[in-house]
Amino acid sequence: MLILEDSANMRRILTPLLRSFGFEAFHYATNSQMALGLLRKGGIDLSIVDWPMKAQGGIDFARMVRAEKTSPDPYLPIILLSGFTDPERMRIARNMGVNEILAKPFSPEALYGRLTSIVRQPRPFFETGSYFEPDRRTGTAGVAVPYRRRRDKRWLSARKSHIA
Amino acid sequence: MSLSSQHRIIRPAKRLHFKARDSDLSVSQTMAKAHRVMAAIAKIYAQWLSADLEALSAIQENLHAAPNDAGGKRELFRIAHEIKGQAGGFGYRPVAEIAASLCQYLEKIETLGSVQMKIIDAHIDAMRAYLERSGEGGAGDRGTVARLAVMITRAGTA
Numbered sequence: 026m027l028i029l030e031d032s033a034n035m036r037r038i039l040t041p042l043l044r045s046f047g048f049e050a051f052h053y054a055t056n057s058q059m060a061l062g063l064l065r066k067g068g069i070d071l072s073i074v075d076w077p078m079k080a081q082g083g084i085d086f087a088r089m090v091r092a093e094k095t096s097p098d099p100y101l102p103i104i105l106l107s108g109f110t111d112p113e114r115m116r117i118a119r120n121m122g123v124n125e126i127l128a129k130p131f132s133p134e135a136l137y138g139r140l141t142s143i144v145r146q147p148r149p150f151f152e153t154g155s156y157f158e159p160d161r162r163t164g165t166a167g168v169a170v171p172y173r174r175r176r177d178k179r180w181l182s183a184r185k186s187h188i189a
Numbered sequence: 190m191s192l193s194s195q196h197r198i199i200r201p202a203k204r205l206h207f208k209a210r211d212s213d214l215s216v217s218q219t220m221a222k223a224h225r226v227m228a229a230i231a232k233i234y235a236q237w238l239s240a241d242l243e244a245l246s247a248i249q250e251n252l253h254a255a256p257n258d259a260g261g262k263r264e265l266f267r268i269a270h271e272i273k274g275q276a277g278g279f280g281y282r283p284v285a286e287i288a289a290s291l292c293q294y295l296e297k298i299e300t301l302g303s304v305q306m307k308i309i310d311a312h313i314d315a316m317r318a319y320l321e322r323s324g325e326g327g328a329g330d331r332g333t334v335a336r337l338a339v340m341i342t343r344a345g346t347a
Contacts, residue, residue, distance in 0.1 A: 032271050034237050034241075034271065034275060035271070035274070035275065037230070038230055038275070038278075041226045041229075041230070042223055042226050042227070044226075045219065045222040045223045045225075045226045046219060046223065047219075070204055070205050071205060100199075100201035102205070106274075108270050108271075108273055108274035108292075129273075129274030129275070129278075130274055130275060130276070130277040130278035130285065131278070132278070133220060133223035133224060133226075133227060134220060137216075137219070137220065137223065143205065144203075144205040147200075147201060147203055147205070149198050149199060149200045149201075150198070150199040150200075150201065151196060151197070151198060151199075152196065152197045152198075152199060153195055153196045153197075154195060160198075
């Protein structure tokens with residue numbers, strides 16, 4: 026487990042919490058270059074990164090992992106912890122290829138949920154010439170959901186017959 | 190070549206799935222364990238918060254002397270942002286709300302003058318006062334954020 030987080034307090038919160046979930050080995054970085062160096066050494070299967078307060082934070086790391094040709098692990102699962110939840114920053118995070126986003130402050134349940142989703146239902150990746158990132162859609166992996174949209178006439182009719 | 194023939198869907202190996210050991214604990218037992226961890230941190234969080242507020246006060250003092258120090262303003266934002274992201278999880282929700290208000294305000298203003306410093310001071314004082322009161326077992330002042338918002342509006346930057 027790689028934790029890219031420049032806040033010592035947040036590292037002190039995350040480590041025992043993740044340990045209580047059963048994670049054992051932790052690698053810490055305070056900037057993206059350091060994190061990439063640790064990733065190159067191997068033995069990292071998952072990363073939790075923060076929204077950058079300075080240059081070379083989690084978003085920079087996600088970009089390097091997903092987009093650089095020399096990336097040691099383009100499929101590395103990345104969970105972004107962020108105190109910013111505005112749509113623009115969330116769009117940037119998705120564009121940089123983070124798998125999951127978790128707003129701070131977070132509950133143990135929320136963190137556990139993101140981790141479980143990454144372990145049990147890892148998102149597939151889409152790749153075109155200029156685009157490479159995890160599938161942004163949620164809730165459909167391995168589950169038959171015939172009519173997801175409320176505007177879908179079939180959904181409305183199914184709901185109507187259910188109520189009747 | 191059409192776009193559909195150019196794109197690829199890749200399903201990476203479920204490496205974590207294979208590595209994850211089946212725990213002897215149920216999900217509810219795991220959550221109970223995690224909540225015990227959070228409760229242990231909550232017991233010492235007041236010390237962390239106090240240290241963060243001290244750091245904020247030191248920067249605040251420097252900014253009064255040199256209001257155009259961009260580094261000082263950035264550091265003020267960084268610490269306030271950290272408080273915003275942590276305090277709510279450990280029983281200091283009003284402090285997190287005040288810190289969020291400070292972050293929002295710092296993002297809006299470009300220069301620091303006496304009016305802006307007054308608003309920054311009010312935020313830091315409010316957080317400090319809440320921490321002192323909560324140490325004495327007092328209730329939080331939920332109206333503080335609203336009062337700070339009025340102050341910001343009157344200053345003309347909201």
